[in-house]
Amino acid sequence: MKNFPFTFGIDVTSAQLEHYDNHIRRRLSSMVGYYSDQQAFARQLAKEDSLLYEVYETRRPEVAGELLNGLSVVHPGKVGDEYFMTKGHFHSVLETGEVYYCLKGEGAMVMETPEGDWSVEELRPGRVLYVPPRWAHRSVNIGANEDLVTFFVYPGHAGHDYGTIEKFGFRKLLVEREGKPQVIDNPRWRAQSV
Ligand code: 6PG
Ligand code: NI
Numbered sequence: 001m002k003n004f005p006f007t008f009g010i011d012v013t014s015a016q017l018e019h020y021d022n023h024i025r026r027r028l029s030s031m032v033g034y035y036s037d038q039q040a041f042a043r044q045l046a047k048e049d050s051l052l053y054e055v056y057e058t059r060r061p062e063v064a065g066e067l068l069n070g071l072s073v074v075h076p077g078k079v080g081d082e083y084f085m086t087k088g089h090f091h092s093v094l095e096t097g098e099v100y101y102c103l104k105g106e107g108a109m110v111m112e113t114p115e116g117d118w119s120v121e122e123l124r125p126g127r128v129l130y131v132p133p134r135w136a137h138r139s140v141n142i143g144a145n146e147d148l149v150t151f152f153v154y155p156g157h158a159g160h161d162y163g164t165i166e167k168f169g170f171r172k173l174l175v176e177r178e179g180k181p182q183v184i185d186n187p188r189w190r191a192q193s194v
Contacts, residue, residue: 022056026052028045061156072149169188
């Protein structure tokens, strides 16, 4: 990898980077256990293994000093009354933050710390979201028809801890109630035993 400055464009209409060398696709089948309504999940999966979200990245070494960056695209849809969302994660190195810039769509970031704080921040075009160190984060697309597109930047050595969220869930869920997004307590949330 040449260590020279470089530029690339973002085509917001097609929600793609002009240059990327990693493309992750997450389908419904990779989200077993993540959605609250497990019956709706099973019914939907029996019909179609839908594409829920994609990540386009420019690879960089995963070391301190580097800044990993790319485009996250969450497609519109719901499982039961819960909107399409990313798995969500803590960074393995908990003391690392992340910056998101929203380019397209309507969404929210659901966040929490191991200490019990939580926050849900709106994502819409032109808004920057700063996720401080220690905060787990999950993007949720609350739009009816449009992709939620964000550009993200985080430290090269951060790593991903998916296991904690997979096992315990987030404290809060974003669901649709009477046509509107609503933050509710996650009925299946479990406290991490210390
Ligand atoms: C990261 C970023 C971001 C995230 C995607 C997909 O740390 O890598 O938060 O790129 O990975 O939005 O979300 P999940 O990694 O939670 O599936
Ligand atoms: Ni992250």
